[in-house]
Amino acid sequence: MHTILKKERLNELVWRYRIAAPKIAKKRQAGQFVIVRVESDGERVPLTIADADASAGWIELIVQAVGHTTTKMSQLNEGDVILDLMGPLGHPTEIKKYGRCLCIGGGVGVAALYSIASALKAAENEVTTIVGARNQNLLLLETELEKVSDRLLIATDDGSKGQHGFVSDVFKKLQAQGEHFDFAIIVGPVMMMKVTSDLTVAAGIKTLVSLNPIMIDGTGMCGGCRVCVNNEIKFACVDGPEFDASGVDWDTVMQRLNAYHDVEKKHQCKLNGLPHDG
Amino acid sequence: MDKKTDRFTRTPMREQKPDVRKHNFDEVPCGYSEEEAVREATRCLQCKHAPCINGCPVHIKIPEFLKLIEEKKYSDAAQKIKEDNALPAVCGRVCPQEIQCELKCVLHGKGAPIAIGNLERFAADWQREHQQAPLERCAIKKNGKKVAIVGSGPSGLTVADELIRAGFEVTIFEALHVAGGVLMYGIPEFRLPKRIMQEEIHHLELLGVKIETNFVVGKTAELDDLFSDEYGFDAIYIGSGAGLPVFMGIPGENSVGVYSANEYLTRSNLMGAYKQNATTPISHGKHVVVVGGGNVAMDAARTALRLGAEHSVIIYRRSEVEMPARDEDVQHAKEEGVEFHCLCNPVAILSDAKGVVTGIRSSRMELGELDDSGRARPVAIKDSEFEIACDVVIIAIGNHPNPLIPQTAPDIDISSRGTIIVDETTGRTSKKYVYAGGDIVTGSATVILAMGAGKIAAKSMIEDLL
Ligand SMILES: Cc1cc2nc3c(=O)[nH]c(=O)nc-3n(C[C@H](O)[C@H](O)[C@H](O)COP(=O)(O)OP(=O)(O)OC[C@H]3O[C@@H](n4cnc5c(N)ncnc54)[C@H](O)[C@@H]3O)c2cc1C
Numbered sequence: 248m249h250t251i252l253k254k255e256r257l258n259e260l261v262w263r264y265r266i267a268a269p270k271i272a273k274k275r276q277a278g279q280f281v282i283v284r285v286e287s288d289g290e291r292v293p294l295t296i297a298d299a300d301a302s303a304g305w306i307e308l309i310v311q312a313v314g315h316t317t318t319k320m321s322q323l324n325e326g327d328v329i330l331d332l333m334g335p336l337g338h339p340t341e342i343k344k345y346g347r348c349l350c351i352g353g354g355v356g357v358a359a360l361y362s363i364a365s366a367l368k369a370a371e372n373e374v375t376t377i378v379g380a381r382n383q384n385l386l387l388l389e390t391e392l393e394k395v396s397d398r399l400l401i402a403t404d405d406g407s408k409g410q411h412g413f414v415s416d417v418f419k420k421l422q423a424q425g426e427h428f429d430f431a432i433i434v435g436p437v438m439m440m441k442v443t444s445d446l447t448v449a450a451g452i453k454t455l456v457s458l459n460p461i462m463i464d465g466t467g468m469c470g471g472c473r474v475c476v477n478n479e480i481k482f483a484c485v486d487g488p489e490f491d492a493s494g495v496d497w498d499t500v501m502q503r504l505n506a507y508h509d510v511e512k513k514h515q516c517k518l519n520g521l522p523h524d525g
Numbered sequence: 526m527d528k529k530t531d532r533f534t535r536t537p538m539r540e541q542k543p544d545v546r547k548h549n550f551d552e553v554p555c556g557y558s559e560e561e562a563v564r565e566a567t568r569c570l571q572c573k574h575a576p577c578i579n580g581c582p583v584h585i586k587i588p589e590f591l592k593l594i595e596e597k598k599y600s601d602a603a604q605k606i607k608e609d610n611a612l613p614a615v616c617g618r619v620c621p622q623e624i625q626c627e628l629k630c631v632l633h634g635k636g637a638p639i640a641i642g643n644l645e646r647f648a649a650d651w652q653r654e655h656q657q658a659p660l661e662r663c664a665i666k667k668n669g670k671k672v673a674i675v676g677s678g679p680s681g682l683t684v685a686d687e688l689i690r691a692g693f694e695v696t697i698f699e700a701l702h703v704a705g706g707v708l709m710y711g712i713p714e715f716r717l718p719k720r721i722m723q724e725e726i727h728h729l730e731l732l733g734v735k736i737e738t739n740f741v742v743g744k745t746a747e748l749d750d751l752f753s754d755e756y757g758f759d760a761i762y763i764g765s766g767a768g769l770p771v772f773m774g775i776p777g778e779n780s781v782g783v784y785s786a787n788e789y790l791t792r793s794n795l796m797g798a799y800k801q802n803a804t805t806p807i808s809h810g811k812h813v814v815v816v817g818g819g820n821v822a823m824d825a826a827r828t829a830l831r832l833g834a835e836h837s838v839i840i841y842r843r844s845e846v847e848m849p850a851r852d853e854d855v856q857h858a859k860e861e862g863v864e865f866h867c868l869c870n871p872v873a874i875l876s877d878a879k880g881v882v883t884g885i886r887s888s889r890m891e892l893g894e895l896d897d898s899g900r901a902r903p904v905a906i907k908d909s910e911f912e913i914a915c916d917v918v919i920i921a922i923g924n925h926p927n928p929l930i931p932q933t934a935p936d937i938d939i940s941s942r943g944t945i946i947v948d949e950t951t952g953r954t955s956k957k958y959v960y961a962g963g964d965i966v967t968g969s970a971t972v973i974l975a976m977g978a979g980k981i982a983a984k985s986m987i988e989d990l991l
Pocket residue numbers: 466619620621675676677678679680681698699700701704705706707708711712713740741742743764765766767768790820821824851927929930962963964965969970971972973975
């Protein structure tokens with residue numbers, strides 16, 4: 248029984264859920280996700296595991312209510328039960344001592360970023376985190392990220408906090424100051440991941456991006472989550488969700504996502520596919 | 526019956542009319558009445574050497590169950606089948622009988638072979654409809670051993686059935702939120718009503734089989750975890766199927782509107798996209814092209830019609846004779862208006878500026894020399910390319926083995942095709958107390974072969990553990 252132990256509103260549309268899931272909590276590692284279903288005949292939605300406590304037996308999910316299922320989920324309260332919860336899925340982030348690491352995130356992508364940043368920090372890396380949002384009120388997990396980062400830099404589209412502009416602008420600034428990095432992980436809206444990873448890859452930094460296309464089963468069975476990496480078809484649910492940014496064919500990633508926004512309006516809610524933020 | 530006139534003629538099964546059924550998801554064949562079943566069963570010559578039995582991968586005692594139907598002992602007939610096959614209502618509907626038991630029937634050639642599949646279905650349906658599930662649970666003596674089964678497809682269900690009856694404690698771990706494997710997410714309602722599977726699974730639960738859905742072995746727990754004290758299993762059977770769809774590797778395959786058959790059928794069957802109130806969307810293409818010639822392709826093409834397609838077209842690279850789909854399904858598809866373009870092979874999928882499918886370009890093919898599979902190899906004819914306009918393309922050219930277990934259990938030997946290697950006569954893998962069978966071992970095959978493999982493995986699990 249996956250009972251909601253705690254529900255907390257992070258901003259107008261975003262909630263944090265703590266859910267009883269002892270088996271998943273025990274196994275999960277940074278970068279992994281679960282698939283959730285909240286009603287019978289309902290769709291299966293992938294959500295990143297933002298945090299977990301193996302001994303207490305819970306995981307945390309951060310959910311932005313934008314689509315049908317996430318809206319339904321936002322109506323659930325403490326004590327309610329999540330109908331289906333499956334995971335942890337996907338390969339975990341490869342955590343090791345890289346040296347100077349960049350963790351870049353936007354939108355609810357910071358859910359994944361938080362767990363990855365803390366794992367990198369625990370592996371004795373120097374962690375610089377850059378997060379972006381449209382405005383100050385939409386920034387997520389600021390205090391949490393502050394704790395696991397050596398330095399936290401912020402960008403907002405309207406300049407209400409931190410740098411006026413995008414996370415990519417913050418990176419450009421660091422670059423101009425002559426900073427170098429050994430590793431970068433970028434999680435967020437596709438456009439932001441593309442633009443930012445183009446810069447980090449060009450700077451010679453090994454860069455991972457966490458792709459989150461439409462998924463159905465999450466077990467490699469449907470191929471709906473396919474992405475083109477180094478000219479090969481990969482399934483994000485079993486081969487990913489993280490891929491080396493240098494090989495990702497962003498055009499098809501965006502094409503599939505954008506066209507789905509038109510064709511299948513209900514699917515707008517996919518975690519990192521939000522057409523704003525960052 | 527007047528044996529002279531009727532011996533060679535098959536009793537037809539009533540079906541929904543093509544122009545009606547292509548607009549609904551109800552089952553196409555309606556089943557035999559008792560009278561029809563008796564008439565058909567009476568045609569059996571009761572041959573002593575019973576060649577039909579050798580044509581059946583699990584060796585159902587065919588003449589014996591036919592005789593029981595003839596004697597109107599329908600439930601006994603069903604029990605007789607169940608001695609060898611745990612899922613007769615399923616197999617009666619989906620087995621390719623025309624290349625198995627019915628091919629070996631001595632009437633074959635002289636007239637129509639006995640409709641063994643139809644009668645298997647009849648007996649199983651009769652028993653299900655007329656009797657409550659027997660509560661045999663209390664009669665089973667427990668032997669104290671615990672077995673885990675990975676995957677709830679026909680293979681895993683067969684092992685569960687065999688082992689629970691032998692007194693084991695049995696738990697099935699299923700990754701999806703519903704048990705049944707391909708029988709639930711792949712094969713459509715109009716060919717195999719989901720309620721039949723649900724009842725079969727419910728019956729296993731009544732016998733004491735535990736089913737844990739949303740449990741991905743390799744992720745939620747690894748094989749070795751299942752052997753640990755926390756879970757405490759003594760042996761594991763892997764029946765995780767061939768779930769990884771193959772794509773063609775041609776330009777345009779990532780366009781919007783291109784689905785694997787698995788995705789298309791899963792959206793429709795498992796997620797109920799065809800129902801009014803479901804939240805999983807499906808593309809209601811008006812012009813649908815399906816690539817492939819197997820059961821999966823037929824199922825996709827016929828599902829498309831039922832979802833409102835005006836044209837549903839099959840493109841297959843060999844000729845119709847080589848089509849691996851069951852004869853009945855090819856026939857049904859044609860009656861419903863599915864168009865067949867055989868000896869054609871897609872070379873590109875076309876799309877508009879937004880990446881949405883607009884058509885498919887194919888080459889015409891001719892058959893050349895025999896290939897490894899013993900079938901004539903299709904060769905492209907020069908300058909023969911042509912285009913078909915469409916808004917949905919469904920790829921149904923096969924599946925690779927599910928990679929989750931191979932990825933997470935490096936101590937199990939895997940073939941270059943990604944299948945788990947087992948000793949065919951025992952189902953044992955290279956890891957002690959781990960067994961495997963079904964599509965994860967053979968690659969995409971059939972329900973009955975998956976069940977046969979389950980029976981073999983169950984037998985050696987009993988030998989090894991007791
Ligand atoms: C559309 C379609 C139509 C078909 N039509 C026919 C037909 O008419 N006749 C016929 O004989 N055959 C047909 N087949 C083939 C037949 O369905 C398969 O051969 C058969 O289902 C294989 O059974 P299985 O038990 O090996 O695997 P599956 O039925 O594939 O079941 C495997 C199960 O294991 C689960 N699983 C996988 N990995 C894990 C894991 N790590 N942890 C937990 N669970 C896991 C999967 O979710 C799945 O439920 C068809 C197949 C398809 C796709």
